[in-house]
Amino acid sequence: MIRTRALTKDFVVSRTRTVHAVRGISLDVEPGELVAVLGPNGAGKTTTLRMLTTLIPPTSGTAEVAGYDVVTHPDRVRAAIGYVGQGGAGGASQLVRDELVTQGEIYGLDRRTARSRAAELIEALDLTEQADRKVESLSGGQKRRLDVAVGLVHEPSLLFLDEPSTGLDPHNRANLWEHILRMRTAAAEPMTIVLTTHYLDEADTFAERVIVVDHGQVIADDTADALKAELAGDLVTLRVAPEHAATLAGIAERASGTRSVHVLPGAGSAGAGSTDVGSAGGASTVEIRTADGPGATPGLLRAADDAGVAVSRVDVTRPTLDDVFLGLTGRSLRETAVVDATEGGSAKDSSAKDSSTHDSSITKEVLA
Numbered sequence: 001m002i003r004t005r006a007l008t009k010d011f012v013v014s015r016t017r018t019v020h021a022v023r024g025i026s027l028d029v030e031p032g033e034l035v036a037v038l039g040p041n042g043a044g045k046t047t048t049l050r051m052l053t054t055l056i057p058p059t060s061g062t063a064e065v066a067g068y069d070v071v072t073h074p075d076r077v078r079a080a081i082g083y084v085g086q087g088g089a090g091g092a093s094q095l096v097r098d099e100l101v102t103q104g105e106i107y108g109l110d111r112r113t114a115r116s117r118a119a120e121l122i123e124a125l126d127l128t129e130q131a132d133r134k135v136e137s138l139s140g141g142q143k144r145r146l147d148v149a150v151g152l153v154h155e156p157s158l159l160f161l162d163e164p165s166t167g168l169d170p171h172n173r174a175n176l177w178e179h180i181l182r183m184r185t186a187a188a189e190p191m192t193i194v195l196t197t198h199y200l201d202e203a204d205t206f207a208e209r210v211i212v213v214d215h216g217q218v219i220a221d222d223t224a225d226a227l228k229a230e231l232a233g234d235l236v237t238l239r240v241a242p243e244h245a246a247t248l249a250g251i252a253e254r255a256s257g258t259r260s261v262h263v264l265p266g267a268g269s270a271g272a273g274s275t276d277v278g279s280a281g282g283a284s285t286v287e288i289r290t291a292d293g294p295g296a297t298p299g300l301l302r303a304a305d306d307a308g309v310a311v312s313r314v315d316v317t318r319p320t321l322d323d324v325f326l327g328l329t330g331r332s333l334r335e336t337a338v339v340d341a342t343e344g345g346s347a348k349d350s351s352a353k354d355s356s357t358h359d360s361s362i363t364k365e366v367l368a
């Protein structure tokens, strides 16, 4: 459905400065895939989407979309795809229904077909009550659903969504996703969807494949689970008395599946002989990165018990996509998003904060 080879885009911003926004992206997306493109602000996600949707020409390299070259057959590409950009489409003073009909006609549907397609989409995207209101009167969530409807009006087999849910509250995000997934499976052939997002949990939950982009290049490409298992691993955190931390670290290092072990002295535990086990102030923490945290933990606890090491608390944390990015680049996607927002970005800081609340961790107190 999509095939790019060594795709690049340079922006000449002044006589002395060129921004290399996309630096040689080669990727293949098969029909029916749901792919999330993830990366910090300025990574080149939107620029890539804009080339694939024929809005800007590549500087070099090739891109075929829906079987057509984006440079030599842009009209064919446009007829086959839907694109929901960041700004959204839509004439503000048009009625919702009229907007959909107009867009359908722009895509070559006759008026009757455009009307029936508009009615279908209004129902499918839960816009019945808003159908005869002006676009400018819609709420953020309703407007985004209309944007998606506009992107789907000509029944494209491939839909590009550029940050579809940025700025929406969690309820509206969930609602939008429900609609997108329903539309996808309702199509005669499962629709291919390529989206960019700042929401790590969104990519994690809905995308079948995650492409991580940084500095204009693809740095990882797999399912979210595979990326997390291969590039991050689970984190097992054990609390022990400071004098037992080295013994426990040794046990962890010898355990199968262990990738790394770190000992963090507890606050106030620098003084030798602290035995304040169970109190956050005195205990040391042994952090173990392992391929399978829930599987490894019982063996670790047995070995600790055999060695006379009393573990006062166990936390097993499954990695997030942010851990994957951190492992790949040494930077956190959340941090980069927040920093860029303070430098003039807009809604990105809220997305970054929101995604940081998503974390799946299993916590278990162990009686020492």
Ligand SMILES: Nc1ncnc2c1ncn2[C@@H]1O[C@H](COP(=O)(O)OP(=O)(O)OP(=O)(O)O)[C@@H](O)[C@H]1O
Binding pocket: 011, 012, 013, 019, 020, 021, 039, 040, 041, 042, 043, 044, 045, 046, 047, 048
């Ligand atoms: N028209 C342009 N002229 C000059 N530079 C541009 C232009 N469009 C994008 N860039 C630059 O190209 C780089 C990639 O931008 P792009 O918008 O593709 O990133 P992004 O990953 O989509 O970021 P965001 O998550 O903030 O939307 C950035 O450094 C950006 O400033």
